[in-house]
Amino acid sequence: MAQKLGQHFLKNKYYLNLIVKNLNLQTQPNTIIEIGSGHGELTSVLLQFPSPFLKIIAIEKDKKLIAELKAKFNFDSRLEIIEGDVLKILPSLILEKKLKNFSYQIVGNIPYYLTGHLLRILSEIKTPPEKIIFLVQKEVAERIVAKPPLMNLLAAITQYWSKPQIIKYVSRKNFSPPPQVNSAILLLVPQKINQKEAKKYYSFIKALFKQPRKTILNNLKPITHNQEKITHLLQSMQISLNARPQNLTLHQILFLFKNLT
Secondary structure: OOOOOOOOEEOOHHHHHHHHHOOOOOOOOEEEEEEOOOOOHHHHHHHOOOOOOEEEEEEEOOHHHHHHHHHHHOOOOOEEEEEOOHHHHHHHHHHHOOOOOOOEEEEEEOOHHHHHHHHHHHHOOOOOOOEEEEEEEHHHHHHHOOOOOOOOHHHHHHHHHEEEEEEEEEOHHHEEOOOOOOEEEEEEEEOOOOHHHHHHHHHHHHHHOOOOOOOHHHHHHHHHOOHHHHHHHHHHOOOOOOOOHHHOOHHHHHHHHHHHO
């Protein structure tokens, strides 16, 4: 079942400890939502933190793994295990637990196929967490933190609502079973955003990056039908009219968005 769900479990304690070290566990009280607890590799390290104020909400989809987790950790009242699909239950869970802005953290080893959808859900949460630390595919992490000349749609979305940073690369040999690719520990520090404006921004950048091989000018023309204005804005930022979207910084993308929508 674990393989069907695309799960590869991190075994190396150095990296497990590094993930926990980068969480802010000093705050009291502190709630951690752990996504995909698996056999409890990370859960065990979290529970070693000596605080009676720590609360861990572990979300796991695999029934067999849930039974293992309950048998392994039934002694610790700080852990609550929830069966479910994180993509379906996360927003309602945050609401149900009455978690406030920046008062909790999210951590997890995220399969490749979940990453994009999960990031979109997190970008829309009205009460964002203080920190998000995910173990993700290396290439995905690098796309998220990308700068010019490698800017891309995923980076433009994620960097809008958070400050992303790669903490450490993790070789595939540290997992059981080993995946085909290497991974990275990715830290996301969410920022408070205007959700109404965010929807307009996401539509704007989807148009901007729709055809990455086209110029910025040609991608944006269908949005405003005002080539002169786009030309003027690009020239004011000293950007070539032949430049492509991947050459833009987030600051420049936001400048275009605010002046063209």
